Structures are given as structure tokens and as C-alpha cells.
Amino acid sequence: MTPKPQPIVPWMGGKRRLAKHLLPLFPEHSCYVELFAGGAALFFMRPQPAKCEVLNDLNGQLVNLYRVVQHHFDEFVRQFEWTLTSREVFTRLQSIPPDVMTDIQRAARFFYLQHTAFGGKTVDQHFGTATTARGFTAANIEGRLKAAQQRLNGVYIENEPWEKCFKRYDREHTFFYADPPYWQLAGYDRSFDWAQYELLAEAMAHSRGKIMLSINDHPDIRELFKDFCIKRLELAYSVGRDKTQKTSGELVICNY
Template identity: 30%
Template sequence: MAVPVASIPTPTTAATVVASNPVARPFLKWAGGKGRLLSQYEPFFPTSCHTYYEPFVGGGAVFFHLANRVQRAVLGDINPELVNVYRWVRDAPRALMAKLEHHKRHHSPDYYYHIRQQHHLPLPLDRAARLIYLNKTCYNGLYRENSQGQFNVPVGRYKNPGICDPDLLWAASSVLQRAQIVETPFTEILQQPLTPQDFVYLDPPYHPISATSHFTGYSRYGFGPADQECLAQVFRQLAERGVRVMLSNSDCEFIRSLYEGFSMHSIQASRMINTNAQRRGKISELLITSY
């Protein structure tokens, strides 16, 4: 069910504390994050928009980059634990940081695996702190779930992981005050009251271009060819309504065929997820726009 944009919360007292570093940026490490590609994306971003929509929010790099250009935002994801984290960063960063400081004091490989096995914590605050702690201390900053929805990444080798960064969290909380955060499938965006003054960015799990590039483990649900085809239909329907839409995905024949007729731009990205470091390197991706 779509949530009306009018229900976007007003800033809370706790979240309006001014950070010493006011530049908001992602507070999670995220596979496929767009932080390093923003300079290539910049020519295609609108200079302003009324409401920004991002149904696959992930690490939120594009949202944080555009936050000062938008009046409000609707950020969504199908992963309930990720949505929970964003809501706690927005609404109660002080309480969240207290939990993270506890994790920071106790961090060790044994403590990591103790926390990792706590798959069904009853309190949302504890679950939010757990996700950030595991994200900051797991191998390669990789978020991956098994078929039961359980986080299953081994501990990373970090001398001093940044488990709790108050400035980072306060800055993120500040810009998230203008955001509605929803747990919903991407298809629900068609139910939103979009106008040509709005902007939609779609960053789905990429279509694999080889056997070793197949990674859809952000949630238990996966994202296959049928999902890609459904997403392309959503893209076309939004474009037909005059909404400005941008999508990133693999540069391959399948994706190009789905978005035939739209503007396609080649982006040079670094392939970071591979157990063999020699197979990491530059790869061409697609940035597709309806305008």
C-alpha cells in the first residue's frame, strides 16, 4: 500500500542537532553503492525537483548527494531491516549511537559472531544497531542474506572499524528529516502522486553479465530476469506520465533491449565484489534516462 507523501514527518528535536561536519553522506557500506560514480552521474541529475523517489535506496549515495536540491523524498526498499535502520537514524540517532558505542567497546571476532547469530532481536533499535555494527565490521562491507533472511557474511579484518561516527549519523539524520521511509516493492511507486516536477532514481540489483558477477543477496528475495522486465515496464509507465526517471544497470544486450528507445549513457565503474582481487577492475555500466 502506498503511503501518502503528505505524511512525511517534521524534524524532531533530537535530529536537529547540528553536526560538526554538515555534509551528509552514506552511513553504510553498500555493495553497488554509487558514491564513486556521482561525478559521472552529475550531468544527468536535475538541478531541482519537488519530490525525489528512490525505491531501491541501498546505501543512499544518490539521495545524500541530491538532498539539498529536493523539497522532500520518498525512500524505499524491500529489505525491512534496512528500512528500520534508516528510520532510527532519522528519528532517534542519539539512542542509536549509544547502542553502537556499546558494540564498539566490545568488538572482537567472537563478539561479532555472537551478534551475527542474533537473527530475531525483538527491539527495532537493537536490530538497527546490529545491522550497522555488522556492516562496519563484516568482510568487505558486504550485506548479504541467505534464503531465510539471515545475515551470513564473515567478520572482516579491520584494525579500527568506524562502528560509530557521530558526525556522520547526525548529518544523515538531518537530511533524512525531509524523507518518508517505506518498506515496499518497487512496483508501488506507480501508486504515488508523481508529477513532471518529481524525479525517480532506480538502482536495482544489476543483471549479471557473467557467472561470477551474479550477486542479488541484498535480501532473501533475489532479483531475476522477470523482475528486470517488470521494472522496465514501471520505467516506461512513469516516463509516459512525464516523470523524469533515471535507472542504472549492467551494460548488456538484455538490459539494452528492455530500455530500447530511451537515452543510454555509458558509465565507467569499478567492479569491487569479487573474491579474486585480480578480477576487480573497470567495467562499463548503463545509465538510462527518460529525458
């Protein structure tokens, strides 16, 4: 049995755990666009691909990884022969400027750092450890990523501001999934000011296609997007050694 494709890298704010709630809400469409792709959990986990698919993100290292896995898979896999899960390797790779590496080396560096950094963060990374699970293993990377590589076949990979990507692909048959940085939460590699959320609301109001927005539940967000369909999802989580289950509110906002 061919394994199902899974997201390639851990990602802060990734939607892997919410996929079972979000995917059934997708409307009918033939063009699927993720404006803030990140780890692209919904793209990889959706049961059937769309006729046309687009992954867009401003993070050039992430976009380079997708393109390398898409077009140079075998050489990418070879980068991990004899690779160890090591704080020393992590620190050494962090210290190497990506612009002195080839695209394949940069992709492997980014992949390793994302898998060994705490919390899937792309900024302020530090080596992550645990006492309840194995660390990153290079064994059988080819087998683990082959389904993802096949899933990326024929997908457009864009590296531009979300609004430019939106204008490029906005059609009646297009469905946009937008997962921008959360309002007033730290830890993202780029600022996303209030004007950007206002621009998103304007795009949703005037889009030719359909748009789903995932965002944290905040009074400012509820007020800005009050004219759209809003659904709240509850996500249970625990922090560190505290096993007490807590909940976090996630809003799903649609213009359809």
C-alpha cells in the same frame, strides 16, 4: 564547518564512486524518489535536497535503521558505548534473531554487521579484515552520523515493492532513481527476475515523471531498454591483492 552527510552503511553495489557522474544528469524536479534505496549514496551526496524526498527499500532491517536514526538518534548512538571491532562480537550479533530485539537494538545490530562484514553484503556475511586500514570504530559515531540524521529529517521512508512505491509517487514533478539488483549477478538478498526488468521498462515508457536507471552493461539489458537514452560509464577497480586496474561497465538509462 558542518560536515557533509555521507551514506550511513556500506552497501553492495553502492553508487558512492559514481555519484560525481550521476548527479549532474539529474533533471529538474521537486519530488525525488529512490525506488531501491540501499545505501542511498546519491540521496546523501546530492548538493541540494528536493522539496519532497522518498527512500524506499524492501529490506526491513535497512528501513528500520533509517527510521531509528531519523527519530531515535541519541539512543541509537548509546548502543555503541565500549563497542569493539571483534570477530566474537560479530558472530554473537549474527546469532541473535532480530525479531527478539527492540527497533533500536535491531538498528544497531544491522549497522555494526554492515560495517564489519566483508564487501558490504547483506547475505552470506563474514567478518572482514584488512592490513591497510583501521577496522570499524565506535568513537565519535554521533559526530560522524549527525549530518546524515539531519539529512533524513522530513524524508518519507517506505518499505514496499518498488512498483507500489512508483505508483504512489508518480507525478509530473517527480524524479525516480532506480538502482535494482544487477542482471545475472549473485549476492543479493532477494531474487529479481527478468519480469521485473520488463516491468521497469514499461514504467519508464508510461511514467508521468522522469526515471533514471542504473544497471550493469549486458546485451539483454541493452535490448530491453533500447528505446531510451543509454549512456555507458566506466568504473575502474582492483580485486584483493591484485592491483591491476580493471574496468566495469555501468549503464545509465533515462526516459528523458
